[in-house]
Amino acid sequence: MGLTFKQAYAKIGAVLVGIIIAIALFGPLFAPHTFDEFIDMPNAPRSDQLLLGADYLGRDVWSRFLFGGRTIIGLSFVSTLLGVGLGLLIGLFAASAQSRTDSLIMRMNDILLAFPQIVFVLLVVSGFGTSIFLIAITVGFTHAPRTARIIRAAAAEVMERDFIKAAVAVGEKRQRIILSELLPNVTSPLLVEFGLRMTYSIGLVAAVSFLGLGLQPPAADWGLMINENRGSMTVQPWAVLTPIFAIAIFTIGINFITDSFAKVAIGIDRKGKE
Amino acid sequence: MKKIRDFFNQGGLLLFVLGRILAGIPIVVALSILVFVATQALPGDAAVAYLANTATPERLEAIRQQLNLDDPLWMQYAQWAGGVLQFDFGTTVTGETEVTTLLKERIQNTLILMASSGIVAIPLSIIIGVYAAVRRGKLFDNVTSLFTLILAALPEFVVAIFVVFLLATNVFQIFPAIAFVDPGTLAWSNPMALVLPSLTLVLAVTPYVSRIMRGSMIEVMESEYIQMARLKGLSERTVIVRHALPNAIAPTIQVIALQLAWLAGGVVVVEAVFAYPGIGTIMIDSVKGRDLPIVQAITLMIAALYVVLNILADIGTILSTPRLRTRYARKNDTSDVFAAMGGDEW
Numbered sequence: 001m002g003l004t005f006k007q008a009y010a011k012i013g014a015v016l017v018g019i020i021i022a023i024a025l026f027g028p029l030f031a032p033h034t035f036d037e038f039i040d041m042p043n044a045p046r047s048d049q050l051l052l053g054a055d056y057l058g059r060d061v062w063s064r065f066l067f068g069g070r071t072i073i074g075l076s077f078v079s080t081l082l083g084v085g086l087g088l089l090i091g092l093f094a095a096s097a098q099s100r101t102d103s104l105i106m107r108m109n110d111i112l113l114a115f116p117q118i119v120f121v122l123l124v125v126s127g128f129g130t131s132i133f134l135i136a137i138t139v140g141f142t143h144a145p146r147t148a149r150i151i152r153a154a155a156a157e158v159m160e161r162d163f164i165k166a167a168v169a170v171g172e173k174r175q176r177i178i179l180s181e182l183l184p185n186v187t188s189p190l191l192v193e194f195g196l197r198m199t200y201s202i203g204l205v206a207a208v209s210f211l212g213l214g215l216q217p218p219a220a221d222w223g224l225m226i227n228e229n230r231g232s233m234t235v236q237p238w239a240v241l242t243p244i245f246a247i248a249i250f251t252i253g254i255n256f257i258t259d260s261f262a263k264v265a266i267g268i269d270r271k272g273k274e
Numbered sequence: 275m276k277k278i279r280d281f282f283n284q285g286g287l288l289l290f291v292l293g294r295i296l297a298g299i300p301i302v303v304a305l306s307i308l309v310f311v312a313t314q315a316l317p318g319d320a321a322v323a324y325l326a327n328t329a330t331p332e333r334l335e336a337i338r339q340q341l342n343l344d345d346p347l348w349m350q351y352a353q354w355a356g357g358v359l360q361f362d363f364g365t366t367v368t369g370e371t372e373v374t375t376l377l378k379e380r381i382q383n384t385l386i387l388m389a390s391s392g393i394v395a396i397p398l399s400i401i402i403g404v405y406a407a408v409r410r411g412k413l414f415d416n417v418t419s420l421f422t423l424i425l426a427a428l429p430e431f432v433v434a435i436f437v438v439f440l441l442a443t444n445v446f447q448i449f450p451a452i453a454f455v456d457p458g459t460l461a462w463s464n465p466m467a468l469v470l471p472s473l474t475l476v477l478a479v480t481p482y483v484s485r486i487m488r489g490s491m492i493e494v495m496e497s498e499y500i501q502m503a504r505l506k507g508l509s510e511r512t513v514i515v516r517h518a519l520p521n522a523i524a525p526t527i528q529v530i531a532l533q534l535a536w537l538a539g540g541v542v543v544v545e546a547v548f549a550y551p552g553i554g555t556i557m558i559d560s561v562k563g564r565d566l567p568i569v570q571a572i573t574l575m576i577a578a579l580y581v582v583l584n585i586l587a588d589i590g591t592i593l594s595t596p597r598l599r600t601r602y603a604r605k606n607d608t609s610d611v612f613a614a615m616g617g618d619e620w
Contacts, residue, residue, distance in 0.1 A: 111304050114577040116539020119557075126561040126569040127313040203429025207543050210431050211558055226435060234443045240435065248432055255427035 007264075013256025020250040024069030031063040035220035043236040052238040056229050061239045067220035068243060072209070073250070075136045076201035082140030083201075084194050087147025092178050092186070094148065095155035106152060112145040117204055122213075130213050139204045143197045154189040155182050188265045195258030199251045206247055222247055290592065294585045305577045306358065310351050313566045337367060354570070363571035367564070373571050377553060381575070383461040384545070384552035388537045390468055391475035396530055399480045400523070403487025407522075408514060410492060422481035430540050434474040434547040442470060453550040461551070471541075471548045478540055479533045486529045491522040524594040531587030535580040 033039055037059060044054035052061035094105040115123070117139070124138045158164060159182070167177050208214040209223025217224065222243035229239035337343075342350050357364055363373035402422075406415040425433070442451035453467035461468055494500060495518055503517045504510075545554030553572050560568035 111301055111308070114301070114305055114580040115308075115573065116536060116542075116576060116580075118542055119539045119573055119576050122542065122557060122561045123309065123312050123569060123573045126564060126566060129564075199427050203432075206429060207431050211543070211546055213558075213561065226431075230435070233439065237439065237444055241439070244432055244435055248428055251427040251429065251432075252424050255423055259423055 007260065009256045010260040013253040013258075013260070016249050016253030017257065020069065020246055020253070021073065023066065023246065024073045027066030027069060031060075031066040033060040033063040035059070035064045035067040036218040037063075043232050043239075045236070046238065052242055053236055055225070055236070055239045056232050061225075061236075061242060064220040064225060065222075065242045065246070068222045068225055069246060071132065071215060071219070072202065072205050072222050072247075075132060075139075075205045076198060079136040079138075079140035079205065080143065080194060080198045080201045082137065083143025084147050084190070084197050086140065086144040087149075087193075088151050088183075088186075088190060090144060090148035091151025092155050092182050094152045095159055096174060096178050096182060102152075106149070109145045109148050112142075113149075115142070117142040117200065118207060121204060121208060125208070125213050130216070132215060135205065135208050135214055139201055139208075142204075143200070147193050147197065150189055150193050151186055154186045158182055158185045188261075191265075192258055192262045195254050195261070199254050199258075202247060202251050202254075291585075291589055294588055298581050298585055301581050302578050303355075305581070306355055306574055307351070309570050309574045309577070310354060313570055314347070314350060314354075358571075358574065364567045366567055373567050376568070377556070377571060379458075379460065380551060380553045380556055383455065383550065384538075384541055384554065386461045387468065387471055387475070387541055387545070387550065387552060388534070391472045391479065391537060392534055394472065395476040395479040395533075396483065398476065399483035400487050400526070402480065402484040403526075404491050404514070404519060404522070406484070406488045407491035407495060415488075418484065422485055425477055426481040426485075428478075430474060430478045431543045431547055433477050434471075434544050437470050437474050437477070438547070441473075451548070453548040455551050457551075467548075467550070471544050471550050474544050474547075475537060475540060478544075479537065483526065483529055483533055487522065487526050490525045491518060494518045494522040497521075520594070524591055527590045527594060528587050531583045531590070535583045538576045538579050 038057065039060050040050060040054040040058050042054065042056055042058045044050060044058065046053045050060060050062070052065065055061050055064060090105065090109065094102045094109075097105070120142050121135065121138050124134065128134055164177065164181055167181055172181075205214065206223035206226075209221050210227045212224075212227060215221040215224050217228070225243045226240050229236065233240050342353055345353070354364065361374055363377075365372055366376065402418055406418050409415050428436075438451045440446065441448050449469045450466055451470070453461075453464075453471055455461050455464050455467055495514075500513060500518055503513045508517075541552060542554035542557055544550070545552045546558050549555060553575075557569060557572045560566075560572075
């Protein structure tokens with residue numbers, strides 16, 4: 001009973017995520033206009049020709065929406081991959097190191113945790129200027145210490161098991177122990193962490209664009225669209241609501257998948273509904 | 275009451291608090307170096323960044339002098355850090371205003387916003403978590419589980435705009451969409467302005483805390499001493515309020531502290547949505563204007579707040595866990611305390 005219930009959530013999540021990825025990837029092929037073409041009066045309402053009306057400059061909201069998902073989803077994916085990958089390396093390295101090295105790494109790691117992610121991203125942007133690649137790398141970098149902490153905790157538990165002790169006793173190389181003994185045993189927390197970090201990446205990348213520090217006009221980007229059209233939300237809500245809903249559906253979908261995977265595979269919250 | 279006084283008299287907690295504060299100092303120093311390096315030690319320099327294409331040799335020189343950019347890096351740091359110790363974060367890039375003066379009201383406004391959100395969010399999430407645990411698997415539990423799962427997924431600026439759409443501009447027009455506060459007054463002089471930003475932060479924090487509270491409460495409710503209390507024939511209400519709740523809150527304290535620290539970052543974006551006159555909006559303006567002294571000051575304060583909240587959480591955990599309290603007072607054994615608190619904190 002509990003299992004099917006959880007699986008239903010995972011399926012809904014997969015459908016939601018699939019829809020948004022499809023829009024982001026293939027949307028531009030179906031766009032009736034280009035993203036920077038002026039086609040009507042500013043804030044023109046919805047009509048037969050204009051599915052969602054025009055934005056604050058008179059560009060087609062529907063077309064801009066179809067173009068606007070690529071960068072945010074692409075950047076979020078890259079930064080998540082980068083951050084979770086780096087965190088995985090640090091976590092596995094620390095867990096398999098001697099206890100003094102381990103605690104030194106983790107203390108340094110803890111220091112980085114004191115910066116809220118968005119604040120650290122803003123700090124770097126203030127020093128280096130805006131660039132979407134810099135933002136992807138920085139967002140990834142802020143994930144790393146958080147992932148490292150989770151992975152180290154999971155790997156430290158594995159390190160205590162007999163097969164690791166046997167491998168160490170046989171004299172296996174550390175590199176081999178990390179790759180073929182530790183890594184396969186932390187895949188579940190790793191996947192959960194990836195899902196979680198992906199939702200945060202979307203939030204951060206979109207927030208940076210929303211704050212006007214990411215992609216610059218006239219680019220089509222969901223975060224930027226929200227920011228640009230916020231002032232005219234009363235007359236033309238669709239220019240804001242469409243990208244907002246897309247971001248919401250995507251993050252909710254990922255969270256559904258992650259949550260049900262965490263419950264079924266790892267038994268986090270195993271005391272939930274049976 | 276007497277027990278608590280006895281405990282303080284033994285000095286166990288006092289030593290522990292002192293130790294934790296001392297351990298926090300090198301961390302804050304490390305944070306300040308990081309903040310400084312991330313901004314001041316750029317390949318180009320802050321003066322070039324600030325002036326961008328309006329730079330003339332004379333103006334560059336003036337700003338460099340202003341920020342002591344011609345000194346070696348360690349001297350710049352020493353000068354800056356020396357000022358920070360006296361709550362002097364230097365002047366803005368143009369040298370016109372003291373950063374501390376500029377930030378004073380804004381810090382207070384942000385603290386007001388964080389406090390008003392925390393005061394609502396923390397009791398609310400404890401109540402939701404406890405009630406969901408007690409009604410586990412029933413309607414209330416299922417509905418709140420779904421809602422917290424959805425809310426936890428949403429980025430805070432998405433929540434903020436939903437809130438504006440619903441309550442300020444489109445559906446209902448009850449609260450102002452822009453949090454206008456008269457310059458020279460603090461945010462509580464206009465409580466209406468506080469409603470939507472606070473509501474957004476409450477919606478962002480409550481899911482996490484209530485889920486942890488629920489899990490913690492379920493674990494406690496299954497323990498033997500709760501069974502014992504029930505078998506003694508105590509009313510369910512007494513069992514929950516007197517026996518289960520106090521034991522379930524301790525593990526939640528760390529999460530609450532982490533969420534309060536998160537609030538310090540979350541306010542940045544939420545303030546921007548509502549143009550709330552706190553440190554978040556001025557930080558974003560300064561990032562755009564490349565006014566590094568302000569960015570440095572705010573970043574360092576937020577990071578230091580995290581360290582302070584962590585120390586408070588550790589103390590709170592010990593105070594709310596009799597087992598740790600007595601053990602610590604008796605043996606002064608820090609390793610035990612840390613292990614029981616989850617081990618991997620500082």
